[in-house]
Structures are given as structure tokens and as C-alpha cells.
Amino acid sequence: MDFNWSEADLAFRDEVRAFLDEKLTPEIRRAGRLMTSVYPDHEASMAWQAILHERGWAAPHWPVEHGGCKWSLTQHYIFSRECTLAGAPVLSPMGIRMVAPAIVAYGTPEQKDYFLPRILTGEVFFCQGYSEPEAGSDLASLSMAAVEDGEDLICTGSKIWTTHATEANWIFCLVRTSRTGKKQEGITFLLIDMTTPGIEIRPLVMSSGEEVQNQVFFDNVRVPKANVLGKIDEGWTVAKYLLVHERGGAMSPMLQVMAQELTEAAASQTAPDGGRLIDYPAFAARLADARIRTEVLEVLEHRTLSLMAQGKNPGPSSSMLKILSTELSQQLTELALEAAGPQGWAYQPHATAPGGPIANYTPPADGYHSGAPWQAVAPLRYFNDRAGSIYAGSNEIQRNILAKAALGL
Numbered sequence: 302m303d304f305n306w307s308e309a310d311l312a313f314r315d316e317v318r319a320f321l322d323e324k325l326t327p328e329i330r331r332a333g334r335l336m337t338s339v340y341p342d343h344e345a346s347m348a349w350q351a352i353l354h355e356r357g358w359a360a361p362h363w364p365v366e367h368g369g370c371k372w373s374l375t376q377h378y379i380f381s382r383e384c385t386l387a388g389a390p391v392l393s394p395m396g397i398r399m400v401a402p403a404i405v406a407y408g409t410p411e412q413k414d415y416f417l418p419r420i421l422t423g424e425v426f427f428c429q430g431y432s433e434p435e436a437g438s439d440l441a442s443l444s445m446a447a448v449e450d451g452e453d454l455i456c457t458g459s460k461i462w463t464t465h466a467t468e469a470n471w472i473f474c475l476v477r478t479s480r481t482g483k484k485q486e487g488i489t490f491l492l493i494d495m496t497t498p499g500i501e502i503r504p505l506v507m508s509s510g511e512e513v514q515n516q517v518f519f520d521n522v523r524v525p526k527a528n529v530l531g532k533i534d535e536g537w538t539v540a541k542y543l544l545v546h547e548r549g550g551a552m553s554p555m556l557q558v559m560a561q562e563l564t565e566a567a568a569s570q571t572a573p574d575g576g577r578l579i580d581y582p583a584f585a586a587r588l589a590d591a592r593i594r595t596e597v598l599e600v601l602e603h604r605t606l607s608l609m610a611q612g613k614n615p616g617p618s619s620s621m622l623k624i625l626s627t628e629l630s631q632q633l634t635e636l637a638l639e640a641a642g643p644q645g646w647a648y649q650p651h652a653t654a655p656g657g658p659i660a661n662y663t664p665p666a667d668g669y670h671s672g673a674p675w676q677a678v679a680p681l682r683y684f685n686d687r688a689g690s691i692y693a694g695s696n697e698i699q700r701n702i703l704a705k706a707a708l709g710l
């Protein structure tokens with residue numbers, strides 16, 4: 302494993318840096334820096350997607366014929382790392398990162414022609430309809446019904462925790478088309494236009510106060526069979542393919558930025574005895590632990606990248622990376638809340654860039670907030686990051702996978 306970038310990689314890094322320097326406006330950078338969860342402000346994220354699209358970099362991992370870039374794995378990593386270090390907001394993953402690769406792999410020519418270009422421009426914005434009130438970790442237990450009626454499927458049931466359902470104009474859903482056989486059989490992967498009659502969205506208020514997740518109700522919603530991705534009753538294969546893409550991506554750059562900003566913040570904060578918080582041994586030890594684990598995560602990510610670049614199977618490393626990165630994020634947000642002190646007890650989301658509307662909250666007319674913006678971000682980020690060990694396959698489930706695949710238990 303060689304940890305040094307090649308001359309060509311360094312030249313590519315400089316090209317990306319120059320682009321980011323030029324194109325990241327203060328508003329877009331603000332949305333990236335003051336994000337309160339993994340979901341940035343929707344408008345800023347879409348504005349950034351349009352700029353990336355203009356440069357041909359909105360979906361670099363797609364096949365070149367559909368608008369992707371002919372980059373090496375290392376270049377992908379460098380690009381994602383530089384974007385994070387520069388404070389760019391992440392793009393919404395549900396379209397570009399998740400359903401698009403599934404459309405490329407399983408879509409009809411008509412589906413590819415319709416959806417892929419529109420996902421790139423943002424004209425089509427997808428949300429993910431997998432989870433149901435009675436089907437989360439055990440996803441194959443899902444029960445939202447889709448009954449065949451001529452050229453259509455009639456859908457009835459509900460999806461829950463649907464992120465950005467109010468912003469989306471399309472949803473990809475797993476629906477039950479048959480109840481015979483194993484529960485993984487009889488599932489169909491369906492693309493549904495959110496403007497179809499019979500769909501109702503009810504926002505869920507998260508502990509941070511944000512309305513980013515929703516419950517979506519379907520009452521006899523008529524969907525053309527032409528919108529099935531793959532084959533009827535064979536959607537589980539498509540669903541699993543998509544989950545591999547949901548769990549990918551480098552987390553260490555974002556955690557390094559968080560750790561660095563926290564270190565700088567702690568150096569400017571006073572501890573109870575009047576000294577600098579960073580010199581307070583109990584705090585410094587926990588911060589050092591988080592920083593060391595972040596370095597370990599980076600090494601593990603590089604190792605995975607290196608194996609994949611050689612065409613080797615990285616094994617269950619995505620489960621290991623998911624556990625480590627989400628636990629680290631929780632550790633860092635706990636420390637940030639502690640470092641923010643009394644200013645971090647104040648609820649002042651207007652000084653942040655939340656991922657959705659804030660329920661029942663009226664910001665002060667003059668925009669006043671106490672403390673620095675990072676202190677206003679700290680409590681919202683703390684609450685949101687509790688969810689990191691739940692979504693994209695809970696950490697208990699990831700540990701089960703590791704126990705089987707790595708330990709042979």
C-alpha cells in the first residue's frame with residue numbers, strides 16, 4: 302500500500318482546489334460549514350449541484366456515457382476530500398448516489414433516458430421509500446401493497462423516516478406485489494411520481510426541531526408498470542444493489558474538519574478554572590482519543606481504496622467504516638456541545654444552516670444570536686448525530702455482519 306499521491310494525483314488535487322476556490326460562493330460555503338446534520342440546506346445544495354453539473358462533476362462516479370468522469374478511485378477520493386476541506390455542502394445522496402446507479406444497472410433505455418439527465422440537472426429530485434413503521438432493520442418484512450390492474454400497479458400503505466419527501470418530486474419505493482414464498486420474494490422496486498393523486502406527506506419533527514424526515518401515505522396510488530425498475534417481484538435484488546451505494550463514501554475528511562474546528566474552538570474557550578479548555582486534561586484526553594481514531598479511520602479508508610483499486614474485494618470493511626465513522630461523529634459532537642458551554646444550551650437555529658424547516662420557531666427579527674455560529678450549531682448537530690448509528694443499516698446490524706463475515710460466528 303503506497304500512501305503517497307502521484308504527481309498526476311497532486312496536479313488533479315490542485316485543479317480541484319482552484320475550482321473550489323473560484324466557485325464556492327460565501328452562501329454555499331456557509332451552508333456547508335453550518336450544516337446541522339448530514340443533510341445540508343436544500344437550496345444551497347441544489348445551487349452547488351448546478352455549479353458542479355456545469356463543470357461535469359456533479360456525478361463523477363457515473364459511467365462516462367451518462368455524465369460521469371473517467372477518474373481513478375484515487376481521484377474520486379481526492380475530489381471528495383477537497384470538497385469537504387473547502388466547506389462545500391454534500392449533494393443529496395438519494396438521486397445521484399443511490400437510485401441513479403440502480404437505474405444504470407437495471408433501468409430500461411427509456412428509464413435511463415428520462416431520469417439520468419434530469420437527476421443531474423436537479424429537475425428530478427428523489428427521496429427513498431424503503432422503511433415502514435413495521436419494517437426497518439428487517440426491511441424484507443415490508444407490506445406496502447401494490448396490486449396489478451391492467452398496465453398499472455395500485456399502491457396502498459405508508460413509508461416512514463423519508464428524508465426530504467417534501468422537497469422531492471419522485472420517490473423510489475419497495476412495494477409488496479406477492480405474499481407467497483420467502484419474504485424477500487414478491488418485492489418490487491417502483492419509481493413513483495410524488496404528484497400522483499393519493500399521496501400525502503406528514504413531516505416528523507426530529508429532536509433537533511428540524512422537519513427533514515417524514516411519513517408518506519399512499520391511498521390507491523396508480524403507478525404505470527413502466528415505472529418498475531427491474532422486474533415485478535424481483536425488486537429485492539435492486540434494493541440490495543442500491544444499499545451498497547448508500548453505504549459507500551469517505552467520511553474521514555469531514556471528521557477531520559470537525560476535529561480541527563473543535564480543537565481551535567477549545568483553544569479559545571475558558572474552562573471552569575479560568576484556563577483554556579484545550580489545556581483541561583479530561584477534555585484534552587477525550588479530544589486526542591477522537592483525533593487518533595479519526596486518523597485510524599483515514600488509514601482504513603485508504604486501505605479499502607487501495608484494495609478496490611487493485612480489483613480486490615475489501616470484504617466487510619464498509620460495515621467497519623460505518624460503525625467507526627458514526628461513533629466518531631457522535632463522540633465529536635458530544636465534545637463540541639461540551640466545549641460550547643452555556644452558549645450551546647441556547648436553541649438558536651437561525652444562526653445555523655439547518656437541513657429543513659424548524660417547527661414552531663420564530664427567529665428574532667434582528668437575527669441576534671449569542672456566542673459564535675459553531676456554538677449555535679453544536680446542540681442541533683448533537684441531536685442529529687444520534688441518528689448516525691441508526692440509519693443506513695443500524696450499527697448493531699453492522700456488528701452482526703462483522704461477527705459473521707470477519708469472525709465467522
Ligand SMILES: Cc1cc2nc3c(=O)[nH]c(=O)nc-3n(C[C@H](O)[C@H](O)[C@H](O)COP(=O)(O)OP(=O)(O)OC[C@H]3O[C@@H](n4cnc5c(N)ncnc54)[C@H](O)[C@@H]3O)c2cc1C
Pocket residue numbers: 428429430431432434436437438439461462463464514688691692693694695696697698701
Ligand atoms: C435520520 C434518519 C433518516 C432516515 N432516512 C430514511 C430515508 O430517507 N428512507 C428510508 O427508507 N428510511 C430512512 N431511515 C430509516 C432507517 O433506515 C431505519 O431507521 C433503520 O433501518 C432502522 O430501522 P427502525 O428504525 O425500524 O429500527 P428497528 O429495526 O426497529 O431497530 C430498533 C433497534 O433494534 C436493533 N435491532 C434490530 N434488529 C436487530 C438484530 N437483528 N440484531 C441486533 N439488533 C437489532 C436496531 O439496531 C435498533 O437499535 C432514516 C432514519 C433516520 C434516523
